Amino acid sequence: MPDLSPRRQHPAWIFLSAIQQLRGMAIPLVVLLVGGGRRGDEAFLALGGVAVLLGAVARGLAWWRFRYEVSGGELRVRSGLLAQRERFVPLERVQAVDVNETPLQRLLGVVGLRVETAAGGSAASDVTLAALSRAEADLLRQRLARGRAAATGPAPDAVGAGASDGTAAPGALPLPVAAGETAGELIRRITPxxxxxxxxxxxxxxxxxxxxxxxxxxxxxxxxxxxxxxxxxxxxxxxxxxxxxxxxxxxxxxxxxxxxxxxxxxGGFELRRDGERLQASYGLLERRRRSIPIGRIQAVSIGEGLLRQPLGLAAVRFESAGYGTDTAESGVLFPLLRRGEVPAFLAAAAPAFAASIDPAGLAPPPPRARGRYVVADALPFATLAVVAVVVMVVVPWGRWWWGLAPLALAPFGAVHGWFRFRDTGWALDGAGRLVARGGGVERRTTIVPRRRLQRRSLVQNPLQRRAALATFGAAVASGGGGGTITLEHLDEGVAAGLVGQLGPASADQAVSPSGPTTEAATPHLA
Amino acid sequence: MSTKPPPRDRLDPRARTLWRLSGLLGALPVALVAVAVAAGLVRIALVPTPVAAAIALVVTLAAAVGIWPYPDLLWRHWRYEIGEAEVDLQRGWWTTTRTLIPMARIQHVDTRRGPLQRRFGLASVVLYTAAGASEIPALADQVAAEARDRIARLANVNDDL
Known part of the structure; x- marks a missing residue:
């Protein structure tokens, strides 16, 4: 039933992929046209014409050879002109199905569809169908979701509802509407x-x-x-x-x-919850629609940029195994919220991550760690100055004191370090969630349930050992690079206790991080 | 460094010889290049001979740290323990890093033997989680195979990412 017979994309793909190829050559072409008009260019233009013709034929053949189908619980894609390439993606490995719509695609009456797999951040592991008619895209999305539901067990019938709602006429609304966009319960929509x-x-x-x-x-x-x-x-x-x-x-x-x-x-960012999936749609010109299985979210992070901190504003992102860092907005759950609204937003969108992020509930590093943060961020400039002084002494036209110029930046490094110290903190709440906050230019609070941690680590260098400090680290599965948590220079007893409490053997128990002195005597592992 | 006792098991003692050998293989080209560059500098009379000799010597000595004492320090500070619930790794002489990986998070496990390792009858065990790989280097073949099988048995295969 959920199968889909082998089929090709919309012929508009030929045009779209040709445009894609030409885009890389835009500047040489412009230069050629502007600077052209001399004699002897006829042969050149003829050569260009032949190349364009050959390219068009090759694109056409590539379109002809590209077929996709859903059968045997897999999405099967066959492509390639000379070397046949087959890619089989088991439906239960599909992390998310995104629908994109560029202005060009809208003009041609097609949408792009991207199937994200769990194989990590590289775009190479995903399947991209750049040109499908709306009806075809809906059909495929529906079959992928149904196949996945059959493969992974119980699932709400939300997918069917999504497909039936997505028939809004294009152009009838002020915003372009991607297929199936209005499915599910609205959690939040961005205001102008x-x-x-x-x-x-x-x-x-x-x-x-x-x-x-x-x-x-x-x-x-x-x-x-x-x-x-x-x-x-x-x-x-x-x-x-x-x-x-x-x-x-x-x-x-x-x-x-x-x-x-x-x-x-x-523009028009909208987050909906559709059973066990979140649907984010956004973009004024290019309308994107991301489907995020809530169960696949590994961690949620709340970022407060330098300009947003005084205004109490934050952006909410998620880490998932499937998404890479190929585009800046790829992990965005909501682009702007007031900090106070974040817990309620998370309770509605992803309840497993709705921990308190109140700074008062976070345990800071001990005061003796402050100097380390400050020195660590100022030190690179001092090192640079030493190197520069040496270089200036050696080169004949330099004065040695020119090399001191990098020192002018050291105070900025020190302030950055002090910000990092001020922002760093952690808590372990009653539901077994680690809330870790780090700082610097952007203050970032990460919420991760204990069972999502892939590993924990404790790092200590001799200087830290002398001061009884240690750096705590942890990692979650992530397609991008954002899957690591670091808490620098905690009291070594606190850090070791944290490593132990986040382990599989310990029970879910609340720890109130009331302060470094009481924490140091954590009875858990004693 | 932590309240939990450090991991119990050490790497195979032959690891030191293996690392010394690979340190030698790494240091030789560095030393050759350093001597060649120093000779070249003297030839074009850019620096006096003693200075060039000193630079070559310092570079060669720095590379020779990979032969002694680095392998011994590395070996002495490498500990591991494969428990019921977690794999516990501790390493590093200057910066000590202790990593704990829950069995339930391990997706698969490999043993790996490079050409040099094979000469010494040694193998590495590599653990893969969804957040990357960790390695226990240089165990005796038999020990590595047992470790691999034990981890594979204890690792939970039903876990979804």
Missing amino acids: GELLLAGMTSGRIAPALAVFSFAFQLADDVVPDRWLERLAMTGTLWSIRGVLTLVGVIAIGGWLLAIASTALTF
């Missing part, structure tokens, strides 16, 4: 005000950097060198006022870009 606030406090510089580097590259490629030279010669570029203006323009432009990119990425 929250979206704006999220953009203003995001501190995202990646989009700005991308735009500026693209602009510089384009300027370098297209604008004649003569102009740039003249600009440099007139000195307008290098006066103090010029530099300040440039910095100001870049900073404000970057901030506006951050707001815009946040709005585009997380």
